[in-house]
Amino acid sequence: MKQVSAATAEVAMPARDRSRAFGAILIEQGRLNPADAEEIQRFAGANGMRFGDAAIRLKLLTQEDIDFALAQQYNYPILARGGANGVSDDVVAGYMPQSDSVEPLRVLRSQLAHRWFNDVDHKALAITSPGRGEGRSWLAANLATVFAQIGERTLLIDADMRHPSQHMLFNLSNSIGLSALLTGRAGKEAACRIHPQLRLFVLPAGILPPNPQELLGRPVFDLVLERFTDQFDVIIIDTPAAAETADAQIVARRAGGALMLARRSVTRQAQLVSATQSLQQTGVKLVGTVYNEF
Ligand SMILES: Nc1ncnc2c1ncn2[C@@H]1O[C@H](COP(=O)(O)OP(=O)(O)OP(=O)(O)O)[C@@H](O)[C@H]1O
Ligand SMILES: [Mg+2]
8 A cells, every 4th residue: 555655656746846836937927826826736636637727727827828837847948040050040939939920839839739639649740731832841840849849759750752841941961851761761860859958850851752652652651650659749740732742641641630721812712622621531630720821
């Protein structure tokens, strides 16, 4: 009996301490009063919930409060911008995480955490949109960054073998990437860690094959994803324009879920409807739609 309770205490202690630290950050900032913090703590304990989820359920904190506390708690590094080793201007969540354009990404992160990544079988998510230049790569890079900032082990895969860009966004070589993994010429180590204090890894597209569709269609892609799921909590996959080839559909089917992006004044409605239907017809779960106002 004694041993069992001791073991339970050992497991429970860190979680409780973490919640206290979380509450303390918000109390210090005047976003929460101590009595409410106690109530949240009690409710979380009684229902086996995380502090943040309990606070939202009780309507004592907003998602914004939770994200703020998480950033403080995880104390993530700010990535360098430009230069020989920095990320590109596009990876704004990395070098300017408090900017206004990053806030909607954090809201999206928490929606996805509740709607998709809350299931152990849902680790991968394809970022899709019908046409060129609609912001898929921008969204994939920044979404992966904000997930890594809350401590999720995050992998960003560039599966756009038509117009790859993640290697440029993160200033990486594109000589070894997904194409090498799919042809058995490289292993998981091809994914590059972006910063020692951030669990964000990027797998570039790699050398472009003559026939991307054939390569992405190989069953080995499933094995590659399976191997990565042991190592990562969140896998974000950038894809080519869905209206142009079947690549995006193939990749989304492997991921199991997709986010559909539409860009203001760029995306055509008919193409959006058609791309969405094609995904759904192949059994892909459409986790959500994002409207890019940029
Ligand atoms: N929300 C945004 N905020 C800032 N810049 C954005 C945003 N969305 C798109 N952009 C800019 O628009 C351009 C096109 O975006 P991006 O490369 O992400 O599109 P894409 O859909 O991946 O295009 P492609 O078909 O070339 O793969 C980029 O230069 C990017 O900087
Ligand atoms: Mg792109």
